[in-house]
Amino acid sequence: MLKYLLKRFFWMIPLLVGISLISFMIMHLAPGDITSSEASFNPKASEESRQKLRELYSLDKPVIVQYSLWMKRMATLNFGTSFASHQRPVFWQTKDKDGNVTLGMIQEALPITLLINVLSLILIIAIALPLGVISALKQNQLADRVITLFVFIGFAIPGFWLALMLMYWTGVQHNWLPISGLQSLGHEHLHWLGKTLDTLKHLALPVFISAITGLAGIALFVRNGMLEVLHQDYITTARSKGLNEHRVVYGHALRNALLPLITIFGLSIPGLIGGSVIAESIFAIPGMGKLFYDAVLMRDFPVIMGILTIGALLTLIGNLVADVAYAWADPRVRRGVMQ
Amino acid sequence: MVKWLHPRNLLQVMTWVILTALMVGCGDSTSNKSIHKIDYSKDYPANSGGTLIDAMTGEPSGLIAMIAGESAASAIAGNIFNSLLKYDKNLELTGELAKSWEISPDQRTITFHLKPDLKWADNTPLTSDDVLFTWQKVTDEKTRTPYGSDFKLVTLAETPDANTFRVTYKAPYAPALDTWAGLHILPKHLLKDQDINTTAFARNPVGSHYYKLEQWKNGQYLKLTRNVNATQGQAKIDHLLSRIIPDKAAQFLELSADNIDSMGLNPIQYARIFPARPELNKNIALYKELGNSYTYLGFNLKRKPFDDIRVRQAINYAINKQEIIDGVLLGLGEPVASPYKPGTRWSNPALKPYPYDPAKAKALLKAAGYEDHDGDGIIDKDGKPFSFEILTNQNKEREMTGVLIQRRLKEVGIDANIRVLEWASFLGRFIKPKEFDVVVLGWSLSLDPDQYSIWHSSQQAPGQFNFISYSNPRVDKLLEAGRLELNPDKRMKIYHEFSAILLEDSPIVYLSAGYGLSAIHKRVRGISNPAPPAGIGHNTYEWNIPQAYARSEMSEH
Numbered sequence: 053m054l055k056y057l058l059k060r061f062f063w064m065i066p067l068l069v070g071i072s073l074i075s076f077m078i079m080h081l082a083p084g085d086i087t088s089s090e091a092s093f094n095p096k097a098s099e100e101s102r103q104k105l106r107e108l109y110s111l112d113k114p115v116i117v118q119y120s121l122w123m124k125r126m127a128t129l130n131f132g133t134s135f136a137s138h139q140r141p142v143f144w145q146t147k148d149k150d151g152n153v154t155l156g157m158i159q160e161a162l163p164i165t166l167l168i169n170v171l172s173l174i175l176i177i178a179i180a181l182p183l184g185v186i187s188a189l190k191q192n193q194l195a196d197r198v199i200t201l202f203v204f205i206g207f208a209i210p211g212f213w214l215a216l217m218l219m220y221w222t223g224v225q226h227n228w229l230p231i232s233g234l235q236s237l238g239h240e241h242l243h244w245l246g247k248t249l250d251t252l253k254h255l256a257l258p259v260f261i262s263a264i265t266g267l268a269g270i271a272l273f274v275r276n277g278m279l280e281v282l283h284q285d286y287i288t289t290a291r292s293k294g295l296n297e298h299r300v301v302y303g304h305a306l307r308n309a310l311l312p313l314i315t316i317f318g319l320s321i322p323g324l325i326g327g328s329v330i331a332e333s334i335f336a337i338p339g340m341g342k343l344f345y346d347a348v349l350m351r352d353f354p355v356i357m358g359i360l361t362i363g364a365l366l367t368l369i370g371n372l373v374a375d376v377a378y379a380w381a382d383p384r385v386r387r388g389v390m391q
Numbered sequence: 392m393v394k395w396l397h398p399r400n401l402l403q404v405m406t407w408v409i410l411t412a413l414m415v416g417c418g419d420s421t422s423n424k425s426i427h428k429i430d431y432s433k434d435y436p437a438n439s440g441g442t443l444i445d446a447m448t449g450e451p452s453g454l455i456a457m458i459a460g461e462s463a464a465s466a467i468a469g470n471i472f473n474s475l476l477k478y479d480k481n482l483e484l485t486g487e488l489a490k491s492w493e494i495s496p497d498q499r500t501i502t503f504h505l506k507p508d509l510k511w512a513d514n515t516p517l518t519s520d521d522v523l524f525t526w527q528k529v530t531d532e533k534t535r536t537p538y539g540s541d542f543k544l545v546t547l548a549e550t551p552d553a554n555t556f557r558v559t560y561k562a563p564y565a566p567a568l569d570t571w572a573g574l575h576i577l578p579k580h581l582l583k584d585q586d587i588n589t590t591a592f593a594r595n596p597v598g599s600h601y602y603k604l605e606q607w608k609n610g611q612y613l614k615l616t617r618n619v620n621a622t623q624g625q626a627k628i629d630h631l632l633s634r635i636i637p638d639k640a641a642q643f644l645e646l647s648a649d650n651i652d653s654m655g656l657n658p659i660q661y662a663r664i665f666p667a668r669p670e671l672n673k674n675i676a677l678y679k680e681l682g683n684s685y686t687y688l689g690f691n692l693k694r695k696p697f698d699d700i701r702v703r704q705a706i707n708y709a710i711n712k713q714e715i716i717d718g719v720l721l722g723l724g725e726p727v728a729s730p731y732k733p734g735t736r737w738s739n740p741a742l743k744p745y746p747y748d749p750a751k752a753k754a755l756l757k758a759a760g761y762e763d764h765d766g767d768g769i770i771d772k773d774g775k776p777f778s779f780e781i782l783t784n785q786n787k788e789r790e791m792t793g794v795l796i797q798r799r800l801k802e803v804g805i806d807a808n809i810r811v812l813e814w815a816s817f818l819g820r821f822i823k824p825k826e827f828d829v830v831v832l833g834w835s836l837s838l839d840p841d842q843y844s845i846w847h848s849s850q851q852a853p854g855q856f857n858f859i860s861y862s863n864p865r866v867d868k869l870l871e872a873g874r875l876e877l878n879p880d881k882r883m884k885i886y887h888e889f890s891a892i893l894l895e896d897s898p899i900v901y902l903s904a905g906y907g908l909s910a911i912h913k914r915v916r917g918i919s920n921p922a923p924p925a926g927i928g929h930n931t932y933e934w935n936i937p938q939a940y941a942r943s944e945m946s947e948h
Binding site for chain 1: 444450452453455458459460532533535536537538539540541573588589590591593594595608609610611612632634635636637638640641644645647648650784814815816818819820834835837842844845852854855856
């Protein structure tokens with residue numbers, strides 16, 4: 053098992069290099085660079101000055117040279133500094149000679165996005181699991197139809213529209229929840245409990261929106277998995293053994309139906325760091341989605357590459373974790389791996 | 392299996408949790424509602440204090456404007472830093488840090504006399520040394536600024552004494568004064584040992600203007616506090632808080648809920664939503680001011696038939712500008728006939744936009760050889776139909792403008808297609824290599840009349856701004872003369888003549904200049920309405936919030 057893990061782990065290195073090379077090339081295929089943003093199309097900024105900027109950022113060199121420069125920095129785990137945000141470090145904080153700490157861009161955005169996505173994933177599981185099970189047990193009955201309809205409405209509804217409606221209802225008509233932002237203006241003067249409550253109130257709508265739109269996939273997955281398992285011979289055996297229905301459904305069927313979910317969760321690990329641009333813009337949340345989107349618009353190459361590299365790394369780790377978890381949960385897979 | 396995972400139990404638990412959350416939420420729903428009942432029409436004497444909360448769509452990258460460059464940075468940094476000169480409410484140059492300035496008889500040397508006893512927010516004296524330092528930084532090869540070229544024209548910069556700063560240009564350079572009005576003076580004592588490209592000062596600046604930065608929460612807000620050491624006078628409002636809310640609809644909801652005091656509006660919000668919502672108008676006042684830019688249709692003059700003045704004028708006559716203003720800007724804009732703000736010194740009052748006159752357009756096209764010979768509804772010449780592509784970038788107003796133009800051109804028999812592109816490819820693949828027929832774009836209504844880089848025939852290389860390849864020897868001469876003339880009255884005559892030729896030549900069709908629109912809560916007093924040419928922001932230091940209307944302490948801190 054350990055040998056298998058090590059092998060898988062070392063395979064990730066060439067994969068990562070390959071992914072980063074392709075990402076770098078594709079990024080440079082898009083026309084323009086940091087000096088060709090709409091704001092810089094300004095007669096006060098001369099072409100010579102822009103050419104000088106290109107040289108300072110090494111943008112005048114061939115792409116492959118730029119890539120090797122980037123690789124050289126990455127070899128020391130240096131993600132570099134942003135072009136567009138006054139040379140802020142892309143990944144982690146730096147300290148200058150006077151002791152001023154500048155926080156990294158990903159360092160700041162990642163925890164926010166992670167918190168929202170983890171909360172919404174928990175919410176999705178908490179709702180989708182029982183919904184899927186009920187749906188399967190009451191297949192083609194009223195409850196099943198209502199649930200299916202409900203999750204599909206959630207899936208099909210435009211998230212930004214629902215968000216604005218809920219913001220209007222809970223924030224303008226009633227003063228229940230804050231409309232946008234991450235914290236209230238008086239946040240730092242609050243007690244820790246008040247701070248937590250304040251943050252949770254701000255996150256309530258974004259998490260809800262993200263959960264409601266992601267519900268359908270998992271709920272239907274559980275439903276179909278359950279249906280398949282319920283028709284297996286060992287369920288019939290369990291029933292004929294005289295086990296009560298509760299034990300049949302939860303002790304035998306659900307456990308087996310949940311196995312494929314492991315893969316889904318493994319694959320959703322990289323998704324955890326990717327925020328939704330639309331939701332983050334509407335709710336004014338400074339998360340990863342907005343960071344990446346702005347970086348792409350500004351052609352802020354170090355930031356784009358930083359996020360892509362971390363995303364690629366997490367995808368590979370997610371795959372590995374899913375495979376390992378699968379092996380752990382399913383003896384058949386485990387045996388296959390060992391051979 | 393865990394008992395609570397049973398569907399029935401779980402649903403009960405969830406229902407309970409949601410209900411509790413809603414009830415907890417309702418608990419404080421009364422606190423804010425009383426605000427809406429305040430009568431904001433009473434008069435109070437101006438007092439100092441209070442917090443003004445506004446919203447901006449983007450976050451500044453830093454507060455050293457020469458490096459940051461984007462509008463969010465300039466907006467915030469403009470409250471923190473001073474320049475030598477500034478524009479007054481009528482957009483005339485006046486002193487800011489400078490008490491006065493003199494121009495030598497040969498017009499090559501400008502001497503600025505600083506106001507006495509200037510200070511930085513940290514109470515250090517601000518002297519001509521700081522000005523010299525700033526000039527050295529902006530012209531330094533290592534500084535990552537796109538704005539250095541104007542300042543590199545200075546051949547000698549000196550500080551004869553602590554209150555005098557003198558610059559000498561190789562040749563008279565009339566836009567110089569405007570460039571000094573745009574350069575924020577930076578403190579030498581804090582920056583002399585720093586790399587200006589990376590310094591933490593950009594996020595923790597010390598300036599000399601009305602406000603200083605108190606707090607910057609990345610991605611959330613910037614809070615400014617009144618600078619008690621300000622030497623330009625004391626602003627009345629204590630704190631300016633700018634929240635970063637990228638979405639305009641979310642900003643509008645925050646404004647409706649009285650969580651922010653001011654925001655910029657789009658024409659739909661101004662002309663449709665506010666009139667339909669009387670309860671909003673009770674608390675919120677609307678303002679409009681001259682915009683900073685105009686939209687135009689520009690021809691590629693290197694391509695046939697746009698090299699023919701009759702064709703350009705015909706298209707100018709065929710386009711209904713008022714229709715574009717009414718349809719795209721909902722009436723919230725003005726037609727322009729020169730690249731200068733209407734009502735300011737540089738704008739030639741004798742010039743009128745081309746009227747909408749399809750008959751004249753057809754006659755001009757006929758004179759240029761274009762007629763519908765084959766009867767397919769599209770005019771042609773030498774067997775080739777008059778058909779071209781209107782190129783624009785992803786900008787809703789420009790796309791809509793393109794559609795209105797397309798329809799009007801069809802009426803005179805011209806077949807125009809619209810193509811919308813993302814900015815970087817628009818610029819890189821079409822504008823730079825001049826691979827376009829016609830573009831819909833915008834230029835700013837510049838405060839200094841010099842437009843050498845846009846219209847002079849020498850400025851046509853790839854990446855330069857005369858990408859339509861306009862070339863007129865008379866205009867070249869005027870633009871050169873305008874750069875050499877520092878006397879405002881003589882300069883005015885030069886640019887009036889320049890705009891007249893430009894209008895006649897019709898290398899571009901002026902389409903519209905939209906108003907700047909904003910909504911500000913009525914608790915904020917002292918705002919000029921109607922706005923002077925410089926806009927409502929010209930006197931923010933006089934804005935005030937009467938004590939009776941200030942927000943409660945809790946939401947201020």
